[in-house]
Amino acid sequence: MAVCSAYTTQSLNSTCSISTPAKTHLGFHQKQVVFYRRSSKRGGSGSSSGPCVITCSAGDSQTVVIGLAADSGCGKSTFMRRLTSVFGGAAEPPKGGNPDSNTLISDMTTVICLDDYHSLDRTGRKEKGVTALDPRANDFDLMYEQVKAIKSGVAVDKPIYNHVTGLLDPPELIKPPKILVIEGLHPMFDERVRDLLDFSIYLDISNEVKFAWKIQRDMAERGHSLESIKASIEARKPDFDAYIDPQKKYADAVIEVLPTQLIPGDNEGKVLRVRLIMKEGVKHFSPVYLFDEGSTISWIPCGRKLTCSYPGIKFHYGPDTYFGNEVSILEMDGQFDRLDELIYVESHLSNISTKFYGEVTQQMLKHADFPGSNNGTGLFQTIVGLKIRDLYEQITSSKTAAPLEATKA
Amino acid sequence: MATLRFNSLTGTLEKNPTSSFSSNPRLSWAYFQCNNKGERRASGMTVKAMGAAKYKGTQMREKKLTEMIEKKVTEAKQVCEGDETSDECKVAWDEVEEVSQAKADLRLRLEIEKKDPLESFCQENPETEECKIYED
Numbered sequence: 001m002a003v004c005s006a007y008t009t010q011s012l013n014s015t016c017s018i019s020t021p022a023k024t025h026l027g028f029h030q031k032q033v034v035f036y037r038r039s040s041k042r043g044g045s046g047s048s049s050g051p052c053v054i055t056c057s058a059g060d061s062q063t064v065v066i067g068l069a070a071d072s073g074c075g076k077s078t079f080m081r082r083l084t085s086v087f088g089g090a091a092e093p094p095k096g097g098n099p100d101s102n103t104l105i106s107d108m109t110t111v112i113c114l115d116d117y118h119s120l121d122r123t124g125r126k127e128k129g130v131t132a133l134d135p136r137a138n139d140f141d142l143m144y145e146q147v148k149a150i151k152s153g154v155a156v157d158k159p160i161y162n163h164v165t166g167l168l169d170p171p172e173l174i175k176p177p178k179i180l181v182i183e184g185l186h187p188m189f190d191e192r193v194r195d196l197l198d199f200s201i202y203l204d205i206s207n208e209v210k211f212a213w214k215i216q217r218d219m220a221e222r223g224h225s226l227e228s229i230k231a232s233i234e235a236r237k238p239d240f241d242a243y244i245d246p247q248k249k250y251a252d253a254v255i256e257v258l259p260t261q262l263i264p265g266d267n268e269g270k271v272l273r274v275r276l277i278m279k280e281g282v283k284h285f286s287p288v289y290l291f292d293e294g295s296t297i298s299w300i301p302c303g304r305k306l307t308c309s310y311p312g313i314k315f316h317y318g319p320d321t322y323f324g325n326e327v328s329i330l331e332m333d334g335q336f337d338r339l340d341e342l343i344y345v346e347s348h349l350s351n352i353s354t355k356f357y358g359e360v361t362q363q364m365l366k367h368a369d370f371p372g373s374n375n376g377t378g379l380f381q382t383i384v385g386l387k388i389r390d391l392y393e394q395i396t397s398s399k400t401a402a403p404l405e406a407t408k409a
Numbered sequence: 410m411a412t413l414r415f416n417s418l419t420g421t422l423e424k425n426p427t428s429s430f431s432s433n434p435r436l437s438w439a440y441f442q443c444n445n446k447g448e449r450r451a452s453g454m455t456v457k458a459m460g461a462a463k464y465k466g467t468q469m470r471e472k473k474l475t476e477m478i479e480k481k482v483t484e485a486k487q488v489c490e491g492d493e494t495s496d497e498c499k500v501a502w503d504e505v506e507e508v509s510q511a512k513a514d515l516r517l518r519l520e521i522e523k524k525d526p527l528e529s530f531c532q533e534n535p536e537t538e539e540c541k542i543y544e545d
Contacts, residue, residue: 072510081521092529099466099530099539122504129496131503163511164470166504217513223479228505231489235502369521 062399063151064392065180067187067200069247071210071240074102074113074183078370079203079381083181084109086363086385097172100162110177114184115161117143122166133185133239140190143182147196150176179392188247199285199391201384202251206258207233212269249323252282253387255380260333262311271311273333274376276383280319280326284394287328288351288383290317294328299348306344309337313345332376339365345379352383353390360386463525466539467515474512481505 070077084091084106091104091111102113119139120128130137146156157171188194188202205213211233218224248254253276260271278287291297296318302308313334320329330349336342339361346352346360354360363382364373372378485501492498518526525531531540 093526095529096533097530099527122507126500126504129500131499132507133503163507163514164474166507214509218509221478221509221512222475223482224509228482228486231485232502232505232509235485235489235493235499236506239499239503 062396063153063176063178063180064198064395065147065151065182065196066388067193067197068181068183068203069185069187069201069244069251070183070203071185071205071244072203074115077183078367078372078378080104080111080181080183081370082363082367082378082381083385083388084111085366086382086389087179094172098160098162098169100164100169101160101172102163103158103160103172103174105177108177109179109181110174111181111183112158112174113161114138114143114182114186115163116159118161118168121161121168131236131239133236133243135186135189135243138186140186140193143186144190144192144196146174147180147182147193150174150180151196178396179388185244186247188250189243194250198395199253199282199388200251202248202254204248204254204256206256208259208267209257209269209272212267216269249325252279252285253277253384254322255377255384257377260311262314262333271333271335272372272375272377273331274380275329275331276376276380277320277322278328278330279322280328284391285387286351288330288349288387289328290315290330290349293350294319301341301345301348306341308334308341311335313341315345330380332379334375336374336379342379349383353386463543464527464531464539465541465543466527466531466537467519467525468543469539471512471515474508474515477508478505478512481508 068079070079080091084104087106087108089106089108091106091109093099093101094103094105102116104111115132117139118125118132118137119142120130120137125132125134125137128136142159146158149156153176155173155175158174159171160169161167162169182193182197187197188200194200211230214229214233215226218229219226256275256277258273258275259269260266260273262273263271276288278285280287287293290299297316299315299317300312301315302312311334313332313336315333316329316331318329320327322329336345342361342364343358346354346358349360352360360379360382363385364378367373367378370378372381481501481504485498485505488501489495489498515526518524527539531537534540
């Protein structure tokens with residue numbers, strides 16, 4: 001089943017890969033024919049005088065695009081690993097390409113780091129006095145064009161931002177995958193990019209937890225001290241609050257990570273309170289719930305059936321509003337110590353989109369060495385991964401049911 | 410108990426640990442002697458523990474990032490002495506964050522994936538400087 005749509009391409013530039021049908025590097029089921037219309041008019045605003053491209057793609061090759069906003073580096077984060085693992089296969093950097101590539105590719109998914117769309121490299125940012133958080137350091141036009149192209153089945157030559165050298169390296173070819181994940185600081189900043197996303201997630205780490213995590217991350221480094229770690233967070237905060245944080249109101253799911261309430265005065269950041277804030281009414285996404293949808297419940301699983309060690313586990317579920325949107329919030333405070341705790345909790349959650357009983361537990365065990373495997377961060381990241389799989393299957397099955405359409409050039 | 414696996418393609422011995430390694434990605438070298446019916450076979454081969462860097466390129470990157478962190482923290486402190494709210498100060502600390510995160514990513518990759526990030530690059534380009542097996 002094929003759908004053909006015609007585009008005029010007034011912005012034919014080097015990032016757009018249009019080729020004759022003989023070349024097969026474009027991807028799985030793509031065929032493209034480019035018609036050039038001769039016109040005596042040069043330039044101007046005429047999109048009608050530009051070349052016309054008719055793209056035919058098989059119905060189920062439409063790429064599903066997921067956006068993930070996170071301030072924790074790119075493509076190598078635990079969340080990405082859990083997500084790609086749900087779909088099966090390990091995600092690896094493109095073989096034989098630039099060793100400093102940020103991209104991860106598995107059978108079903110490709111994860112792109114949005115730092116690759118920096119318009120200014122490290123030197124450029126220093127000259128202009130802008131941080132990487134600032135929109136002025138990023139090329140949203142290119143981001144939009146390329147994500148749009150990949151979504152419609154066209155491969156693109158995407159730049160590479162090298163985090164070691166701080167330079168922009170020569171581009172790498174990205175072929176349209178079944179699922180494209182764009183991860184970085186600004187996946188929902190630009191409205192056009194936002195509209196391309198089939199699902200979006202925002203990872204919201206509270207200041208206290210961020211501080212604790214960065215201490216764990218950096219204290220072993222020769223150059224760092226408590227003061228330098230603190231100063232770095234403080235200095236980035238204004239830009240973070242101005243440009244990154246406001247994106248969370250657009251997210252379909254927010255994973256909020258806070259200090260635990262089970263241990264008074266705890267600031268180690270080891271025991272965490274994690275809230276999964278799920279927007280209601282999102283297409284192909286039914287929020288996870290405890291006991292009954294729309295009701296409010298507090299639940300402590302530890303008791304007679306289950307013995308937990310200190311500080312235990314506490315759940316909460318209920319409806320709420322978040323930046324003016326109707327949401328459902330599932331919250332977990334505490335830690336899993338044993339396998340049977342995890343299974344017990346899983347058996348009481350509903351709408352988790354597992355394909356078999358114990359799938360969440362299995363996924364968590366598979367990556368027991370990942371950070372967060374014993375608390376809500378790992379649990380909710382895994383669940384979101386399963387919801388995304390469910391979303392993908394719903395979208396692709398509805399696409400193959402779509403009737404054949406043809407549009408005239 | 411650890412098992413030794415001889416990889417004839419690259420000529421390196423890889424040890425599969427059953428216990429997890431320390432978080433220090435620095436290399437720990439060990440000499441293993443293959444015992445066969447009580448005979449001692451001289452190994453002259455060195456074993457690199459999985460979870461640590463294997464290629465020179467990765468070792469170089471680790472070293473470079475460590476130095477950059479130190480350097481950029483010092484720079485940031487200097488720049489911010491005048492005005493903590495200045496753009497230059499913000500940018501300086503942002504650079505510190507960038508290289509700190511890059512180092513942490515590399516460390517995480519080595520520990521969790523237990524594979525050198527240059528693995529696939531070096532399969533294709535074994536003759537480059539970066540792909541020399543790291544030797545202390």
